[in-house]
Amino acid sequence: MASSEFGRAVALVRDARRIVALTGAGISTESGIPDFRGPGGSWTKYDPAVFAYPQFVGDPESRKAYWRWSVEFWPQVAAAKPNDAHLALVALERAERLRCVVTQNVDGLHGLAGSRDVIEIHGNGTRTVCLSCRTSYDRNRIQERLLGGDTDPRCEACGGVLKPDVVLFGERMPQGPTERAFDEAESCDLLIVVGSSLVVNPAARLVPQAKQNGAKVVIVNLDRTLYDGIADVVLRGRAAETMGSLVGEALST
Ligand SMILES: [Zn+2]
The missing domain is CATH 3.40.50.1220 (TPP-binding domain)
Known part of the structure; x- marks a missing residue:
């Protein structure tokens, strides 16, 4: 410079x-x-439309696809300083x-x-939030459940859909x-x-x-x-x- x-x-x-x-x-x-949008970033390997907000909320298959991706990606975020x-x-x-x-x-x-x-x-992806009762869970806790075989984790309090506390594609800011x-x-x-x-x-x-x-x-x-x-x-x-x-x-x- x-x-x-x-x-x-x-x-x-x-x-x-x-x-x-x-x-x-x-x-x-x-x-x-890794940068989602950069070369080799996640969006070049995954179709972001699969994780779009309406699909995530409405389709268990979309959520399972999201969490399959997220369980792999999360350790890099958890380890970052x-x-x-x-x-x-x-x-x-x-x-x-x-x-x-x-x-x-x-x-x-x-x-x-x-x-x-x-x-x-x-938003903040270190949190996961219930779409029904707004209970917030530490993402590390969700990781344990995902690794334990839970493919579509639900709220422990009310059974509602859990979403990462981030703005997904197609979701209002x-x-x-x-x-x-x-x-x-x-x-x-x-x-x-x-x-x-x-x-x-x-x-x-x-x-x-x-x-x-x-x-x-x-x-x-x-x-x-x-x-x-x-x-x-x-x-x-x-x-x-x-x-x-x-x-x-x-x-x-
Ligand atoms: Zn709930």
Whole structure:
């Protein structure tokens, strides 16, 4: 990365007081969680339509297909640890520079890292929830049942259908978190995008939302993103390394 670009990003972080971070799959891949949409990702091997919300709710075969996939995928999520990019955002929050993290990820790594205010707009897959009585179960507990041969786990309290607490294809986004994410983007003075190529809406639209309301925008991503053109600084690099240096530098000067 060009050092002058890095220096400009450091200055923007140093001067900002109401930072919002938007994070995507790229921050989690560096913790060992494969990107669904990336090369070799799950969606290239499985047909996501099978797991779409209406099918999941209405068809036991769809749920069984989901859990067959999930039982294989879950150990990678359960074993993942936050990396330097997650920790950099914790440091910014503790320094009272960062208001909140908005994340498209469902792995719970920001919370595990120690971030207090995390808006999980696609939900959190470390939880499994009953669609009838809303009882929530730790996903690790469901894993034991799946490994024990339960192919379509049901709620222990009421027998209802259990669903991962994430937004499935064809499912409405939870309105509260999405609205709050847009409010925060509107009132922040700096939006830092980490590890998202900004192709999935509505999350991607937080970038023009922030920009139109006067915020600066810094994008940290390995690949080109849809909104590089309106960003103030684009840092092309790995999330952990780039965020670690950027925040370390900004907080020490
Ligand atoms: Zn229930």
